[in-house]
Structure formats: C-alpha cells, structure tokens
Amino acid sequence: MAVYPPQPAKEPPLTARGPIAWIRHNLLSSPYNIAFTILGLAILYWTVPPFIKWAIIDAHFAGDSKSACTGGGACWVFIKEKLDMFLFGFYPHDQLWRPKSVFAAVLALGAFAKFVPGLHRLKLTLIVLFPVFAYLMLHGGHFGLPLVETSKWGGLLLTLVIASVGIVLSFPIGILLALGRQSKLPIIKSLSVFYIEFVRGVPLITVLFMASVVLPLFFPEGVNFDKLARALIGITFFEAAYVAENIRSGFQAIPKGQYEAADALGLGYWQKMALVILPQAIKVTIPNLVGTFISLFKDTSLVMIIGLFDLLAMVNVTANDRDWLGMDTEGYVFVAFIFWIFTFSMSMYSKRLEKRLDTNNK
Amino acid sequence: MANETSTQVQETPQATHISKEDPKAVHPLGEPMIQLENVNKWYGDFHVLKNINLEVRKGEIVVVAGPSGSGKSTMIRCINRLEEYQEGSIKVKGIEVNNDVKNLKKVRANVAMVFQHFNLFPHLTILENLTLAPVWVYKKPKKEAIETAMHYLEKVNIADQANKYPNQLSGGQQQRVAIARALCKSPDIMLFDEPTSALDPEMIGEVLDVMVKLAEEGKTMITVTHEMGFARKVADRVIFMDAGQIVEENDPETFFHHPESERLQLFLKQILNH
Numbered sequence: 314m315a316v317y318p319p320q321p322a323k324e325p326p327l328t329a330r331g332p333i334a335w336i337r338h339n340l341l342s343s344p345y346n347i348a349f350t351i352l353g354l355a356i357l358y359w360t361v362p363p364f365i366k367w368a369i370i371d372a373h374f375a376g377d378s379k380s381a382c383t384g385g386g387a388c389w390v391f392i393k394e395k396l397d398m399f400l401f402g403f404y405p406h407d408q409l410w411r412p413k414s415v416f417a418a419v420l421a422l423g424a425f426a427k428f429v430p431g432l433h434r435l436k437l438t439l440i441v442l443f444p445v446f447a448y449l450m451l452h453g454g455h456f457g458l459p460l461v462e463t464s465k466w467g468g469l470l471l472t473l474v475i476a477s478v479g480i481v482l483s484f485p486i487g488i489l490l491a492l493g494r495q496s497k498l499p500i501i502k503s504l505s506v507f508y509i510e511f512v513r514g515v516p517l518i519t520v521l522f523m524a525s526v527v528l529p530l531f532f533p534e535g536v537n538f539d540k541l542a543r544a545l546i547g548i549t550f551f552e553a554a555y556v557a558e559n560i561r562s563g564f565q566a567i568p569k570g571q572y573e574a575a576d577a578l579g580l581g582y583w584q585k586m587a588l589v590i591l592p593q594a595i596k597v598t599i600p601n602l603v604g605t606f607i608s609l610f611k612d613t614s615l616v617m618i619i620g621l622f623d624l625l626a627m628v629n630v631t632a633n634d635r636d637w638l639g640m641d642t643e644g645y646v647f648v649a650f651i652f653w654i655f656t657f658s659m660s661m662y663s664k665r666l667e668k669r670l671d672t673n674n675k
Numbered sequence: 676m677a678n679e680t681s682t683q684v685q686e687t688p689q690a691t692h693i694s695k696e697d698p699k700a701v702h703p704l705g706e707p708m709i710q711l712e713n714v715n716k717w718y719g720d721f722h723v724l725k726n727i728n729l730e731v732r733k734g735e736i737v738v739v740a741g742p743s744g745s746g747k748s749t750m751i752r753c754i755n756r757l758e759e760y761q762e763g764s765i766k767v768k769g770i771e772v773n774n775d776v777k778n779l780k781k782v783r784a785n786v787a788m789v790f791q792h793f794n795l796f797p798h799l800t801i802l803e804n805l806t807l808a809p810v811w812v813y814k815k816p817k818k819e820a821i822e823t824a825m826h827y828l829e830k831v832n833i834a835d836q837a838n839k840y841p842n843q844l845s846g847g848q849q850q851r852v853a854i855a856r857a858l859c860k861s862p863d864i865m866l867f868d869e870p871t872s873a874l875d876p877e878m879i880g881e882v883l884d885v886m887v888k889l890a891e892e893g894k895t896m897i898t899v900t901h902e903m904g905f906a907r908k909v910a911d912r913v914i915f916m917d918a919g920q921i922v923e924e925n926d927p928e929t930f931f932h933h934p935e936s937e938r939l940q941l942f943l944k945q946i947l948n949h
Contacts, residue, residue, distance in 0.1 A: 573757050574794035578808035579783040579860065588807060592798050672797055672840040 368646070379637055391640040392647050395631040399647070402467015402622050408459065411450050412470050418446065444481075463541035467622035469651060474541075475548060475613040475623065480606050482549040487556025492586060494561055505557070512554035517612055520547045525619040544616050552609050559601040563594030596670050603663035607656045624648055705733030708864055708895050709754060714763035716749065723749050724760065725920040733863070734893045738906040738927075741916035742942065747899040750916070751866045754897070755786045768863065784813070787857035791869040793849045795841035795856070801828070802837040805856050813860060820859075827855040831885050847878025851885055858889075865889065867898040903946065907931060915939045 328334060340350045371386025374393070382388035392399070401412050422443060426436050451470075454460035466474065493505030512520070524547030525540065532538055567590055575585040595602070614625040622630060628644035631637065709731040716724035723746050731737050739747045752758040753765060756772050756779055765772040767782045796804050805824035809815040815823070828834040831851040833844075841849055850870055857865060867886065871879045883905050890896060890909040900906065906913050906927055913930040915923040915938070923936045934940045 568792075568794075570790060570792050570794035571796065574790065574796070576757060577755055577783065577786075577788040577790075578856070579780065579812045580808060581812070584811050588811060589796055593796075596798065670798070672842060 387643050387646070388640060389643065391631075391637050391643050395637070398468060398631050399624065399627050400469045402471055402627060403465045404467070404470065405461060405465065408461060411453070411458070411461075415447050415450050418443070463539055466541065468627045469624045471616075471621060472610075472613050472624040475545060475616060476610045478545050479548040479552050479609050479613070483552035483556050483609075486549065486553035488560055488591065490553055490557035491560035491564065494557065495564060509554045509557050512551055513558070517548070517551055517615055518618060520551045521615060521619050523547065540619065541621060544619060544621060548609070548613070552605065555605045556602065559598045559605055560594055562601065563596075563598035564590065566597045567593050599663050599667050599670075603659055607659055610656055610659070611652060624651060707731070708733050708768055709897070710766045711750075712764045714750075714753065714760050714765060716753065716758065716760040723919050724753070727763070727921060729914070729921065731895060731897060733895055735911045736890050736896045736909050737898070737912050737914060738910040739897065739899045739914045739916060740901065740903070740906065740942075745916040746919040747916050748868050751868060751897055751899055754866060755783055755788055757788075784860060785862055786864045786866060787860060787862035788866040788868065789850070789853050789857050789870050791872050793841070793846070793853045793873075795849055795853055797841050800838050800840055801833070801844075801852050804841065804852065805859050809859050823859055824855070827858045828852070830858070830888070831855045845878060846874045847881045850874065850882045854882070854885055864895045864897070867896065867900065869899050869901070871900065871902055901946070903931065915942065917942070
C-alpha cells in the first residue's frame with residue numbers, strides 16, 4: 314500500500330487555450346466544419362460590402378429634396394425630411410413638443426431609476442404616475458393643452474404606446490389566467506383553459522377586427538369608443554393568453570417541495586403564490602416572456618388594417634408623397650433598423666435580468 | 676408499549692444519577708400535543724395508512740422507522756395536512772386537523788416541518804428564507820423577525836452565511852438553515868421527514884448534532900429517520916411501521932436489543948448487519 318502527497322494544479326497545455334485553439338476547435342474541426350466556414354465567409358462577402366456601399370459609401374445625406382439624391386446610393390435625405398412623420402405620425406406640427414417631452418420623460422425616469430440608488434417609494438410612485446402624465450400630455454384637452462385625437466397619433470409614438478400598454482396590462486391578466494388554469498376550482502380552471510385555448514386559436518388580425526368592428530355593436534348607439542382604445546383592449550387580451558401559457562410553463566418547473574415548504578410555514582394561497590412560486594416561475598420563464606413581448610412589439614404593425622398608422626404604416630404614407638415617390642426601400646430599411654434596435658434591446662435586457670436574478674451560481 | 680412501564684420502574688431508583696445527563700428527566704413529559712385516532716388513508720384504492728393510533732406528549736421525542744413505502748412520511752405529513760386522510764381524527768394541541776381553514780392556520784402555526792430535500796426558497800437569501808413567514812404570516816415587525824432569525828442561525832452555527840443564497844451552501848448547511856427556518860415561528864412541535872437521507876455522509880453529523888441539541892431542550896419532535904444512532908441517543912419512543920401500520924412501539928433499549936415482532940427483528944438485522 315502507498316500514500317500519495319497532494320498535487321498542485323497546473324495550467325492546461327498551450328494547444329488547448331488561446332485564439333488559435335479556439336479557431337481550430339470551432340471553425341476547422343472537421344471537413345464539414347471547414348466547408349461551412351468557407352460558405353459562411355462567402356455569404357458575408359457577397360452581402361455585406363454591397364450593402365455598406367449602398368447604405369453608407371454611395372448614400373446621400375445632405376440636401377432637402379429628392380433632387381439631392383443622384384446615382385445609386387441610398388437617399389437618407391428622405392428619412393431626414395420625413396423624420397417627424399416616422400416618429401409621430403400626423404401629430405400636429407406645432408404640438409410636437411408634447412410627444413417629445415414624453416419621450417424625454419421616459420429617458421429621464423429610466424436614468425433616475427437606474428442610477429439614483431434607493432428612494433424606492435418615490436420611484437414606484439413616479440412609474441405609476443407616468444402613464445397618467447403621458448396620457449394627459451399626448452391627448453390633451455386639459456390644462457390649456459389643445460386636444461389631439463388618437464387618430465392623429467402615429468409612427469413610432471403609436472407603436473410604443475400600443476406595445477407598452479399591451480405589455481404592461483397583459484402581464485397581470487396573464488398571471489391571473491395562469492393561476493386560474495392551475496386552480497383546484499373546476500369552474501375557474503375550465504374558464505381559464507377555454508379562454509386561453511380560444512384566444513390562442515384565433516389570429517391577432519381577427520381579434521383586431523372583432524375589437525374594431527364587433528365591439529362597437531355592444532355599445533349603445535351614439536357612443537363612439539376610441540379606435541385606439543379598442544385596439545389596445547384587443548391586443549392586451551390577446552397577449553394575456555400567451556403570457557399565461559408562458560407563466561404556466563414556469564409553474565411546471567417549480568418542484569412540489571416549494572409548495573409544501575410554503576404550506577408548512579403557514580403561508581396562505583396568495584402569499585404562497587406571490588412570494589414563493591411566482592418569483593421563481595417568472596424567473597425561469599423570462600426568455601419566453603421576452604420572446605412573447607418581442608413578437609407583440611412587432612405585431613403592433615397589424616393595427617394598420619384597422620386604420621391606425623404605426624411606424625411600418627408610415628413607410629407607405631411617406632413614400633406615397635408625390636415629391637418622394639420610390640423611396641420605399643430607404644423607408645423600410647430605416648423602419649427595420651428602428652424595430653431591430655428596440656427588439657434587440659429587449660432581448661439584451663432579458664439576458665441581463667436573467668443573469669442578475671440567477672441565484673444558483675453567484 | 677408493554678415494556679415501557681417495566682423499564683420506568685427499573686430506572687426509578689437510579690433517577691438521581693440519570694437526571695444529570697438525561698434531559699428527559701429535566702423536562703418531564705406533559706400534556707398530549709398530537710393525537711392520532713384510527714387514522715386511515717387511501718391513495719385511490721391503495722390503503723396507505725391502516726388504523727394509526729399515536730399519542731405524542733409535550734417534550735416527547737418519537738422516532739419513526741421502517742422500510743420505504745411503509746407510510747412513515749405519509750403519517751407525519753398528515754399531521755400538518757400536507758396530506759389529507761379519509762377516516763379517523765388527528766388533533767394537534769386539541770385542535771382538529773380538518774378542512775376548516777381556521778384550524779389549519781392554527782395547526783400550521785404550531786407545527787413546523789423539516790424536509791428531506793430542505794425545500795429552501797432558492798430566490799431568497801438565507802435571512803429572507805427565515806423571515807418570510809414571521810413577517811408575512813405572523814405579522815412580526817421586520818427588525819424583530821431579523822433578530823429572531825439571527826438567533827436561530829447562530830444556534831445552528833451558520834450565522835455567517837445569512838446573506839448568501841441557498842444554492843451557495845452545502846447540503847448539510849442548507850438542512851441546518853431549514854431547521855432554523857422551521858424554528859423561527861417558535862413551533863411547539865417539530866416534524867422531521869428523513870432530514871439526513873439526502874445528505875452526503877460527511878454532513879449527516881452536523882445536522883444530527885443540531886437535532887440532538889433541540890431534543891435536549893425539550894422540544895416535542897417526531898422524526899422519520901434511518902439514523903438508528905440518533906434514535907438510540909435521544910428517542911423516548913421508537914415506532915416501527917410496515918405496510919401502512921404501526922407494527923411495534925417501544926422504548927429505544929427494548930426496540931433495538933429485544934425487539935418483539937418478527938418483522939422488526941428482520942428489519943434491524945438487515946439495517947444493522949453490514
């Protein structure tokens with residue numbers, strides 16, 4: 314028999330670390346991998362340089378009319394001239410300071426919440442009061458602000474209003490539906506299941522049509538319910554079903570022992586759900602939830618079919634201007650870029666949130 | 676139970692010298708805390724608990740042993756109604772354990788449970804795990820709840836980990852936290868459901884030490900465990916269950932050295948002979 318002394322840890326050999334090892338392992342590990350690496354490089358070579366040439370090198374930035382754009386490059390003058398339309402739709406020109414100050418308030422609030430430590434109660438109050446402020450500013454009709462009908466709202470402003478209201482309201486409704494679906498009471502359970510399955514079986518366009526055309530039939534004659542409000546209700550209840558299913562998948566990841574421990578400690582149903590189960594369920598389902606919210610953000614463009622002009626619809630409007638005919642490409646590229654900025658930030662934020670909430674390997 | 680009286684009679688003359696090391700002599704058994712009468716339970720058609728009768732008095736330490744699937748865990752889980760039973764009655768401090776929400780609330784305030792898999796809340800820190808129920812259920816001021824929590828964390832020797840998350844601790848540490856969490860509502864009764872079965876062998880000792888400490892303080896405890904050393908050391912009574920019923924009930928000395936039923940003799944032979 315023998316006794317062995319403890320051994321010190323060594324670094325791995327040079328061939329197993331560093332950039333060369335990485336390239337060898339990830340790009341050139343097998344004949345197939347080499348073929349795909351070459352194919353990938355070829356695709357990048359055929360697409361990226363021409364796009365950069367069109368969008369930047371040959372592009373036109375200066376000037377104020379279509380005549381400033383000659384040659385093959387992109388005509389960003391169009392975007393520059395129509396920027397207010399893209400951002401705010403048909404919002405009256407002399408009132409544009411109102412949506413602008415709402416945007417500025419969002420940024421200020423975000424910075425305040427992120428960079429000023431503490432003051433949780435004040436932050437919460439401001440966040441709760443913000444929608445009221447935004448509504449009063451945008452809609453007007455009080456405090457000497459002229460009324461701006463919601464039919465005049467458009468562009469990015471409308472997209473953001475629809476998406477944020479949809480996300481904020483569908484979340485709690487979705488939680489309630491998910492709890493309903495888990496419920497031991499058969500009536501609540503079957504109602505929730507029926508609602509979720511019904512809504513998920515119907516396309517959003519149908520829901521918007523219903524909200525726009527069918528819903529008014531239930532109101533007494535002469536009552537004209539705001540078109541945007543109808544779209545918001547439709548989208549919120551539509552998304553709630555998807556949020557509910559996401560959260561239900563989160564519930565299924567929670568071990569039974571968590572419920573039992575909460576029960577044994579004496580927590581009631583709502584305490585158990587709010588303090589123990591939901592925080593964990595929402596945490597595991599963040600990637601799915603954000604996925605749902607990203608698709609909601611993009612689905613807002615469907616409001617076009619009930620006559621609301623969101624960011625995407627503004628491309629049609631602006632490119633049909635007689636002075637700017639044929640500018641669709643620039644318009645679509647610009648709008649796609651804006652959509653991408655927002656959805657990508659949401660996705661990055663979800664990743665950071667996941668990391669921050671991960672209590673498993675801190 | 677036939678042997679209990681005789682053992683007590685034998686021990687009486689030595690009582691003076693026992694009292695120094697035997698905590699049970701310092702804390703004499705009090706009024707009944709848990710009473711199970713003719714409890715029957717079925718999972719579908721399967722009869723899991725058969726006519727269970729059990730009385731546990733204040734300060735008494737009862738260890739439940741038996742092969743897996745014998746209904747040990749199910750029985751103690753009926754006491755705080757993590758499981759329902761279909762026939763018979765269970766009373767905790769005279770309160771009927773039934774569908775009545777008010778009764779259930781009182782029962783759960785008096786009975787704490789420690790689980791095999793700890794069941795700490797992974798999204799909360801150790802301290803938050805301990806203060807959750809006191810603050811939200813028992814409406815203690817936060818400061819007081821934290822003080823109580825730190826007191827119990829010190830008791831289980833883990834106060835220095837208060838701000839970590841459960842998954843950063845070892846299994847033995849987590850189980851000690853779970854015991855501290857159970858103690859935070861100052862329960863009269865502690866239920867332990869195989870508290871060391873999921874632990875690495877090296878960590879069983881630290882958890883048992885804490886449990887022995889509690890036993891010595893006179894806490895009423897029912898423990899389902901395979902740790903026969905623990906049973907020998909602190910139990911007032913050991914219960915052997917098999918196939919959903921209580922087969923034998925005896926003081927530890929008789930239980931381990933002169934088991935009466937054949938089934939228990941076989942069981943002890945199997946677990947002790949390796």
